Amino acid sequence: MIVQDGQIVGEGATEPRPGKHAEAIALDQAGDRARGATIYCTLEPHAFQGVAAPCTDLIISAGIKKVVCPIEDPNPQVSGNGFRQLKAVGIEIDRSVSSGQLIKSNQMIEGFAHHLENETPFVTLKSAISLDGKIATRTGDSQWITSEASRERVHEIRNESDAILTGIGTVLADDPQITARPGGSKTGRPKYRIVLDSKARLPENANILDDSGEVIWVVGSRANVSFERSNVSVLRIDETDDGLNLQQLLVDLGKFEIQNLLVEAGGKLGGSFLDQKLAQKVMLFIAPIIIGGETAPGPFQGSGAAKLNDALRLETVSHERIGSDILIQGYVS
Numbered sequence: 001m002i003v004q005d006g007q008i009v010g011e012g013a014t015e016p017r018p019g020k021h022a023e024a025i026a027l028d029q030a031g032d033r034a035r036g037a038t039i040y041c042t043l044e045p046h047a048f049q050g051v052a053a054p055c056t057d058l059i060i061s062a063g064i065k066k067v068v069c070p071i072e073d074p075n076p077q078v079s080g081n082g083f084r085q086l087k088a089v090g091i092e093i094d095r096s097v098s099s100g101q102l103i104k105s106n107q108m109i110e111g112f113a114h115h116l117e118n119e120t121p122f123v124t125l126k127s128a129i130s131l132d133g134k135i136a137t138r139t140g141d142s143q144w145i146t147s148e149a150s151r152e153r154v155h156e157i158r159n160e161s162d163a164i165l166t167g168i169g170t171v172l173a174d175d176p177q178i179t180a181r182p183g184g185s186k187t188g189r190p191k192y193r194i195v196l197d198s199k200a201r202l203p204e205n206a207n208i209l210d211d212s213g214e215v216i217w218v219v220g221s222r223a224n225v226s227f228e229r230s231n232v233s234v235l236r237i238d239e240t241d242d243g244l245n246l247q248q249l250l251v252d253l254g255k256f257e258i259q260n261l262l263v264e265a266g267g268k269l270g271g272s273f274l275d276q277k278l279a280q281k282v283m284l285f286i287a288p289i290i291i292g293g294e295t296a297p298g299p300f301q302g303s304g305a306a307k308l309n310d311a312l313r314l315e316t317v318s319h320e321r322i323g324s325d326i327l328i329q330g331y332v333s
Contacts, residue, residue, distance in 0.1 A: 035063035111260035121261035127299035138293040149323030163192035271302025
């Protein structure tokens with residue numbers, strides 16, 4: 001965001017690769033009004049020629065007077081060089097923010113930072129549940145548990161993700177598109193929709209395929225793939241006693257430059273991510289309804305904890321009211 005005399009004159013958000021960085025978009029919008037202005041950035045402006053031109057060069061040539069930015073870029077190619085370049089030409093750098101602002105800033109780049117360190121995506125498990133912790137009735141009916149307001153928020157979350165992953169069970173039961181409104185995947189977000197399908201049972205007429213967006217079809221190493229589509233990439237993964245090798249999957253998805261991976265799936269797959277300690281964040285939309293039923297499924301199955309002391313703990317937990325529902329989210333301890 002660029003501010004001149006107390007007025008916002010330009011703002012931007014980084015586009016999916018190979019798009020523009022946030023600073024470039026904001027500076028284009030501000031034009032001549034950027035001269036002598038202050039720019040507010042979440043992350044240190046990058047200082048090298050990569051997919052995008054150095055943002056430091058753009059800031060300097062635009063005549064920006066002050067940069068307010070809390071986080072040094074963890075990328076070794078930057079790692080303070082952006083701040084040093086800006087300081088060298090007399091631009092003021094202000095990194096003083098509150099602890100709450102620093103937490104929020106780090107959350108905004110959590111996928112980028114995780115991928116940079118681990119070369120795998122940052123995994124968020126998202127589910128919608130009833131007050132008694134069910135994701136469907138005993139007959140499998142699950143649409144819709146939460147309110148329209150919550151479903152709109154889910155589309156915002158999808159739009160912030162590089163990829164959405166679901167299992168073949170969800171595809172066969174609900175036949176979803178798994179896109180982000182408005183515009184579906186034509187907006188460029190999410191870039192990939194991923195289906196885990198060890199036996200290659202994905203129907204050729206599935207709704208998830210009826211779109212111009214890219215699909216990653218994850219199958220077992222020996223599965224027979226019966227059709228091809230121009231927008232579908234087949235990714236073969238080894239199988240274990242518990243299904244597809246999720247650790248191998250995340251390594252391979254990291255090679256697709258997927259930083260933020262949103263998992264929207266049934267209880268079996270969600271439980272597998274938790275059992276194998278492969279998830280970093282959990283988001284639960286809780287609706288004020290009671291489904292009941294001993295056999296009605298919950299969001300996380302798998303082995304689970306044998307003792308309460310072994311239960312998965314969340315930290316940096318937050319909650320908010322969305323329509324008639326409550327969204328609780330936290331990070332895996």
